Amino acid sequence: MSSLRRTDLLVLSNLRNDGRKPNEIRRMKIQLSPLTNSTCTNGSAFVQMGLTTVLCAVVGPLVCARRSDEKSDKAILEVNLRIAPFAPSSGDRRTTNPTTDRRIIEHASLIKNSLEASLMLQLYPKTRIVVDITVLADDGGRLCAAINAATCALVDAGMPMKDLVCACSAGLVTGSGSSADGLEDATLVDLNQKEVSSYSNESSAVYLPCATMPQRGTVVLAQCESRLSSVDVFERVLNAAMEGCQMVMEGCQMVSQIMEASIRERTGKLIAAKMGNASVKENF
Amino acid sequence: MSASTTYTPLRDDTAHRSLSTNEQQFIRSCATGIITKTSSKQIDRNGNILRTDGRSAGESRPIRLSFSRTHNMSECTVQFGANTRVSSVVTCQLIPPPNSDRPNDGSIAFSVDLSPMSAMGFEYVQPSTTLTGQSSQGMGQAQDDGQKLLSNRILRIMERTLLNGGAIDAEALCVQSGKWVWRLMVDVTVLDHGGNLVDACVLSAVAALRHFRKPEVDVDEHGGGPTVLHSDEREPTPLPLHHTPLTVTFALYSDPTGASTTVSALIDPSHREELVMDGTTTFSFNKYGEMCSLDFPGGCELKPRQLVTCATLGKRKCIELCDILETSLVDSDQKAVRERLDRLKLASGFGSSKDLALPDISENVPFVERTDPERDGEMMEVEQEGLKDQAAAIAAAEEESYRINALDYAQGHVAAKVKEDAIKRAKKTSGKGPIFGGSLMAAMLKSAGESREVDNDFESELELKGSSKKSNKANASSRRTEEADDEFAKFAEEAAKPATATKSTTTTTLSSSMDIDSDEEETTTLQSEFIELKDESKGEVPEKHKTSKSKTRIIKEDDTEDIDDLAMAVKSKKKKSKKGKK
Numbered sequence: 001m002s003s004l005r006r007t008d009l010l011v012l013s014n015l016r017n018d019g020r021k022p023n024e025i026r027r028m029k030i031q032l033s034p035l036t037n038s039t040c041t042n043g044s045a046f047v048q049m050g051l052t053t054v055l056c057a058v059v060g061p062l063v064c065a066r067r068s069d070e071k072s073d074k075a076i077l078e079v080n081l082r083i084a085p086f087a088p089s090s091g092d093r094r095t096t097n098p099t100t101d102r103r104i105i106e107h108a109s110l111i112k113n114s115l116e117a118s119l120m121l122q123l124y125p126k127t128r129i130v131v132d133i134t135v136l137a138d139d140g141g142r143l144c145a146a147i148n149a150a151t152c153a154l155v156d157a158g159m160p161m162k163d164l165v166c167a168c169s170a171g172l173v174t175g176s177g178s179s180a181d182g183l184e185d186a187t188l189v190d191l192n193q194k195e196v197s198s199y200s201n202e203s204s205a206v207y208l209p210c211a212t213m214p215q216r217g218t219v220v221l222a223q224c225e226s227r228l229s230s231v232d233v234f235e236r237v238l239n240a241a242m243e244g245c246q247m248v249m250e251g252c253q254m255v256s257q258i259m260e261a262s263i264r265e266r267t268g269k270l271i272a273a274k275m276g277n278a279s280v281k282e283n284f
Numbered sequence: 285m286s287a288s289t290t291y292t293p294l295r296d297d298t299a300h301r302s303l304s305t306n307e308q309q310f311i312r313s314c315a316t317g318i319i320t321k322t323s324s325k326q327i328d329r330n331g332n333i334l335r336t337d338g339r340s341a342g343e344s345r346p347i348r349l350s351f352s353r354t355h356n357m358s359e360c361t362v363q364f365g366a367n368t369r370v371s372s373v374v375t376c377q378l379i380p381p382p383n384s385d386r387p388n389d390g391s392i393a394f395s396v397d398l399s400p401m402s403a404m405g406f407e408y409v410q411p412s413t414t415l416t417g418q419s420s421q422g423m424g425q426a427q428d429d430g431q432k433l434l435s436n437r438i439l440r441i442m443e444r445t446l447l448n449g450g451a452i453d454a455e456a457l458c459v460q461s462g463k464w465v466w467r468l469m470v471d472v473t474v475l476d477h478g479g480n481l482v483d484a485c486v487l488s489a490v491a492a493l494r495h496f497r498k499p500e501v502d503v504d505e506h507g508g509g510p511t512v513l514h515s516d517e518r519e520p521t522p523l524p525l526h527h528t529p530l531t532v533t534f535a536l537y538s539d540p541t542g543a544s545t546t547v548s549a550l551i552d553p554s555h556r557e558e559l560v561m562d563g564t565t566t567f568s569f570n571k572y573g574e575m576c577s578l579d580f581p582g583g584c585e586l587k588p589r590q591l592v593t594c595a596t597l598g599k600r601k602c603i604e605l606c607d608i609l610e611t612s613l614v615d616s617d618q619k620a621v622r623e624r625l626d627r628l629k630l631a632s633g634f635g636s637s638k639d640l641a642l643p644d645i646s647e648n649v650p651f652v653e654r655t656d657p658e659r660d661g662e663m664m665e666v667e668q669e670g671l672k673d674q675a676a677a678i679a680a681a682e683e684e685s686y687r688i689n690a691l692d693y694a695q696g697h698v699a700a701k702v703k704e705d706a707i708k709r710a711k712k713t714s715g716k717g718p719i720f721g722g723s724l725m726a727a728m729l730k731s732a733g734e735s736r737e738v739d740n741d742f743e744s745e746l747e748l749k750g751s752s753k754k755s756n757k758a759n760a761s762s763r764r765t766e767e768a769d770d771e772f773a774k775f776a777e778e779a780a781k782p783a784t785a786t787k788s789t790t791t792t793t794l795s796s797s798m799d800i801d802s803d804e805e806e807t808t809t810l811q812s813e814f815i816e817l818k819d820e821s822k823g824e825v826p827e828k829h830k831t832s833k834s835k836t837r838i839i840k841e842d843d844t845e846d847i848d849d850l851a852m853a854v855k856s857k858k859k860k861s862k863k864g865k866k
Contacts, residue, residue, distance in 0.1 A: 218585035222580040
């Protein structure tokens with residue numbers, strides 16, 4: 001008898017391997033300004049999505065390192081992504097050099113693009129803004145966590161932005177034909193490492209990390225690292241992706257709510273500290 | 285890592301890859317369908333868009349594919365419109381399994397080379413590659429991040445589409461479990477950057493993979509190691525590709541004021557459009573309409589509904605592209621199979637000599653010993669069984685055809701000395717010359733064009749002086765170089781026309797012969813002032829195709845010209861001084 005597969009578990013109990021419902025995101029913890037060295041950083045954020053932990057520091061606006069880099073009408077956004085050697089969760093313990101690992105370089109430029117869509121860079125011409133991201137623990141969804149962390153750090157640094165950029169991943173699992181219940185499309189939100197890696201073996205799954213601006217309702221980044229859905233008709237995949245996007249936006253709504261809550265809390269504390277008046281917090 | 289300064293990795297602020305402000309505005313307004321005040325229609329963006337090269341928003345450039353295949357190698361060159369050209373080569377080699385915990389898995393390595401010849405601003409960087417164990421060291425050397433990011437993006441999309449999408453199965457590359465597997469190497473070289481490199485690279489890589497034939501392997505049971513059999517000995521097999529994914533790229537333009545979120549999406553952006561775009565999206569589909577990957581690296585906001593619309597349009601385009609690919613694959617496959625059969629026939633001596641594909645020896649070839657098919661046919665029949673002899677026979681046939689080509693002075697490369705004579709003969713026109721080939725000729729002719737007038741004067745001095753000796757010599761040498769010069773004249777005309785790149789393996793000689801007729805008349809009109817000279821030489825025209833004896837004589841005379849050729853600069857000065865004397 002074949003071992004019980006994830007999809008069967010999903011079918012039976014409608015819960016995922018960590019006990020979540022399909023449309024639940026992982027527990028998120030956001031801490032603003034964990035790094036207090038104000039000469040080195042203007043803003044920082046520490047974000048945990050489930051077990052994935054990311055720390056981000058923002059410095060800027062700064063003078064450009066090379067005059068040839070500077071743009072006369074905008075600021076330059078520089079994103080450095082680093083994965084700590086102790087970070088990967090399973091097996092993958094190669095130390096990756098951030099300058100040569102293709103995936104890291106790609107992620108860094110993706111993060112940069114999605115942040116640029118929201119930052120108002122034209123307010124700081126001829127400068128650069130540096131965003132340094134370090135992934136401390138990787139349990140799936142590190143790109144999304146990195147984007148979230150970068151957003152929070154930018155907010156902490158006081159950069160003007162059009163909207164918060166929230167990122168979340170979505171996945172689609174097609175139930176196998178043999179399943180009695182016939183659960184066809186289980187759309188999952190915020191996949192963890194186990195779910196992501198299992199999808200690399202199964203050919204009938206879709207994995208879609210997405211970044212959105214929830215209040216404007218637009219998608220800023222979407223990457224389908226999907227394995228081919230062999231039997232699916234195209235519309236189904238697209239609908240799933242769209243659903244995934246919707247899910248992601250809902251997930252991002254949740255993310256943004258959490259972010260906003262922590263931002264308010266932080267701002268409140270700041271104001272209280274400056275004005276020495278504890279009652280100011282209540283106005284928020 | 286310092287990043288490039290704008291939304292997309294392609295745009296950079298270095299002067300030679302950015303556009304002037306009004307050019308940017310123009311392209312943007314074309315792309316977003318906002319027509320300037322002269323027109324009042326600007327409502328339906330995607331419907332009314334007219335791009336700078338005349339295309340509509342959903343139109344892609346015409347595509348040309350050309351293939352070639354030999355033993356253990358296949359090559360495909362893709363050309364989009366006039367400006368984007370990418371070539372990829374697939375080869376394979378036997379290696380022990382690279383992954384010890386996966387003894388049945390072969391490996392596939394992609395590499396992308398953005399060569400400096402393709403675009404200004406590309407520097408020479410080692411091609412970025414996915415070959416494990418060989419970190420992409422070239423990445424650190426590129427001073428230009430835009431190039432680094434672009435090659436990375438192309439590589440990642442190829443990886444994602446072909447490897448992750450399940451097109452190639454690593455397990456199918458196993459030869460002997462645990463001992464020998466194939467490593468496929470797909471090397472993509474960008475020859476010309478005219479925009480939309482992602483699509484071109486993926487298309488050429490996929491096409492080359494489809495066209496590739498894996499050679500058979502003889503596994504020696506007794507531990508001798510596997511031997512790869514030549515494709516002429518045993519028919520090679522195609523690669524087991526589950527499906528053929530192709531990509532479609534959009535360039536996105538959003539409202540710069542940020543007020544509305546309407547977005548224009550252009551298919552197959554050209555270089556300029558890419559420099560101005562706000563964002564880009566790449567979809568990948570196969571001919572069944574299944575989406576293999578989606579890559580939206582941001583830079584531009586999109587509503588989900590817009591993403592879906594792009595995907596639908598992209599799917600349609602991809603399916604068309606798949607059809608184009610299939611038809612050209614079938615054609616080139618048939619051609620390659622035919623060529624292989626011809627080679628085999630030649631080797632084994634089957635069929636009469638007229639079936640053989642040996643090139644005809646034109647009269648221009650002085651000394652050729654031709655293997656006599658009748659005489660050697662019997663010998664070959666006897667030795668037919670041995671594989672070794674067969675290989676030797678193939679080699680002999682190839683050598684012979686090579687020799688014929690090399691000795692045929694009328695074909696292939698032409699030495700500079702011939703150009704010298706050709707210039708002198710510029711005035712004399714006559715009937716058709718033998719078939720010449722090569723773009724080297726065209727280049728030489730172009731440079732010869734400048735010194736032509738000078739030489740013409742020299743020749744006219746010769747004639748006017750009426751010295752019989754000199755004119756005889758001139759005529760004699762002119763006889764042969766007349767032909768050469770006709771070719772030169774033709775190629776001068778051709779060089780003036782936009783170069784049509786025929787990168788297929790069909791020889792350029794065929795095409796040039798077709799142009800010979802049209803260009804003949806033009807050369808006559810150009811040299812109308814030397815008509816009397818032309819009449820003189822007309823009598824000698826039929827003697828042109830003489831026996832090799834006269835050829836040798838002419839060649840000897842050419843040798844004397846050769847010596848003069850070395851002092852060409854001095855000569856031209858002499859001519860000028862002669863002109864001055866007059």
